[in-house]
Amino acid sequence: xxxTSPEQRVSWVVGLAVLATAAGLLAGCASGQLTxxxxxxxxxxxxxxPGSAYAVPTAATKAxxxxxxxxDVHDVGSGPRQIIASPTxxxxxxxxxxxxxxxxxxxxxxxxxxxxxxxxxxHCRKFHREIFPRFKRAYIDTGKVRxxxxxxxxxxxxxxxxxxxxxxPPEKYFTLYGRFLENQSKWxxxxxxxxxxxxxxxxVGLSRAAFDDCLKNQGMIxxxxxxxxRGRTLGIIGTPNFFVADKLxxxxxxxxxxxxxxxxxxxxxxxxxxxxxxx
Numbered sequence: 674x675x676x677t678s679p680e681q682r683v684s685w686v687v688g689l690a691v692l693a694t695a696a697g698l699l700a701g702c703a704s705g706q707l708t709x710x711x712x713x714x715x716x717x718x719x720x721x722x723p724g725s726a727y728a729v730p731t732a733a734t735k736a737x738x739x740x741x742x743x744x745d746v747h748d749v750g751s752g753p754r755q756i757i758a759s760p761t762x763x764x765x766x767x768x769x770x771x772x773x774x775x776x777x778x779x780x781x782x783x784x785x786x787x788x789x790x791x792x793x794x795x796h797c798r799k800f801h802r803e804i805f806p807r808f809k810r811a812y813i814d815t816g817k818v819r820x821x822x823x824x825x826x827x828x829x830x831x832x833x834x835x836x837x838x839x840x841x842p843p844e845k846y847f848t849l850y851g852r853f854l855e856n857q858s859k860w861x862x863x864x865x866x867x868x869x870x871x872x873x874x875x876x877v878g879l880s881r882a883a884f885d886d887c888l889k890n891q892g893m894i895x896x897x898x899x900x901x902x903r904g905r906t907l908g909i910i911g912t913p914n915f916f917v918a919d920k921l922x923x924x925x926x927x928x929x930x931x932x933x934x935x936x937x938x939x940x941x942x943x944x945x946x947x948x949x950x951x952x
Contacts, residue, residue, distance in 0.1 A: 702791065702794040702795065702796050702797070702827065702911050702912050702913075755906070756905065756906055756907070756908050757906060757907055757908065758908070759919075760907050760908070760919060760921075761919055762785075762918055762919040764907070764919075765785075765787060765907060765916050765918075765919055766785065766787075767903075769823075769899050769900045769902075769903035769904075770895075770896045770899030770900060770903070771892070771896050771899075772839065772893070772896035772897065772899075772900065773843070774821050774823075775821065775822050775823075775843070775846050775847070776819055776820060776821045776822070777809070777813050777819070777820045777822075777847065778812075778813040778814075778816070778818055778819040778820050779816045779819060780819060781819075782813075782816055782817060782818050782819040783817060783938070783939055783942040784812075784817060784818050784819070784917070784918060784935050784938040784939055784942065785818070785819045785820075785821060785916075785918060786818050786819070786820050786821070786915065786916070786917050786931075786935065787820075787821045787822075787823060787915065787916040788800075788820070788821070788822055788823070788913055788914075788915050789823050789824075789825040789904050789909045789912055789913060789914045789915070790822060790823070790824065790825060790850075790912050790913050791824075791825055791826050791827040791828075791831045791912040792826065792830075792831045792834045792835060792838070792850075792853045792854065792857075793826075793827065793828055793830055793831040793834075793857065793861045794827070794831075794912045794913065795857065796912070796913055796925050797854060797912055797913045798854040798855070798857055799925065800913055800925055800926070801850075801851060801854045801855075802854070802855070803928075804926070804927065804928045804931065807928055808928060808931060808932070811932070812932070812935055817935065817939060818935060822847070822850065823900055823904060824838070824839075824897055824900055824901065825900075825901050825904050825909060825911075825912050825914070826897070826901065827911070827912065829865045830860070830861055830862065830863075830864075830865050830866070830870070832897075833865055833867060833870055833888065834853055834860065834870050834873075834874075835897060836884075836887050836888055836890075836893065836894065836897070837849070837870055837871065837873075837874040837879060837884055837887065838850060838853065838874075839887070839893055839897065840874070840879055840883060840884060840887035840893075841874065841877055841878070841879050845877045845878070848877055849873070849874060849876075849877045849879075852873050852876055852877070853873055856873055859872070859873065860872070860873055867884075867888075870884075871884050907921070908921050908923075909921075909923075910923055911923070913925060915931075917931070917934040917935060917938060918938045920934065922934075
């Protein structure tokens with residue numbers, strides 16, 4: 674082998690670091706890419722429920738039996754999923770299964786914002802830390818917005834943490850959600866670390882026995898799978914993705930961008946209300 678210069682070695686190390694970082698982001702935030710199909714869209718790779726977040730389906734398992742966290746596929750026999758190209762607000766808000774919506778704000782708020790999130794996603798953490806507190810004060814706490822959080826776990830670590838999230842009482846849900854995001858460095862890894870996941874959930878009172886029982890609760894796991902599967906049908910491809918009313922945004926929103934979209938919806942709602950009174 675030819676000798677390499679120090680500059681070449683540094684270049685290789687930097688390149689490997691970039692690839693590792695990209696892989697980490699992919700594991701936490703990215704999902705299947707979409708292709709157009711006659712007015713609807715379908716996943717380039719068929720996706721199979723319940724998906725890699727909860728189980729180890731054959732299609733997501735390597736030949737040696739180990740789990741592949743970068744593959745997120747569902748029942749291949751069912752064919753490509755049809756995706757709604759432009760869902761209506763009613764379709765966005767339609768129930769995705771037996772699990773209740775986890776929401777903040779007035780149920781009758783004039784605008785609904787839906788966020789799809791994975792607990793391992795660093796971009797979800799950034800939004801939660803830097804944008805959400807200000808948005809909550811200005812729009813949710815003032816009754817202008819109902820904020821719905823829907824689970825879209827990517828990878829088994831996120832899936833197991835999501836089970837813990839649904840295992841706590843509803844009034845502790847958003848507290849634990851924030852703690853999982855704030856403490857990603859303590860539990861997120863390519864290998865599932867149940868002890869580390871439970872240690873975060875224990876901070877809000879979840880016992881290990883209750884956590885273990887929830888890991889075996891197939892009804893809840895199936896319900897979470899339905900939420901993710903419905904998200905894909907609505908066009909969700911990764912996290913965070915948002916619906917502001919019926920408008921899908923497949924990227925991280927700044928505060929100003931999100932506020933502008935909500936303000937436009939509020940203006941439209943007010944105009945519609947005035948027009949209805951005049952009729």
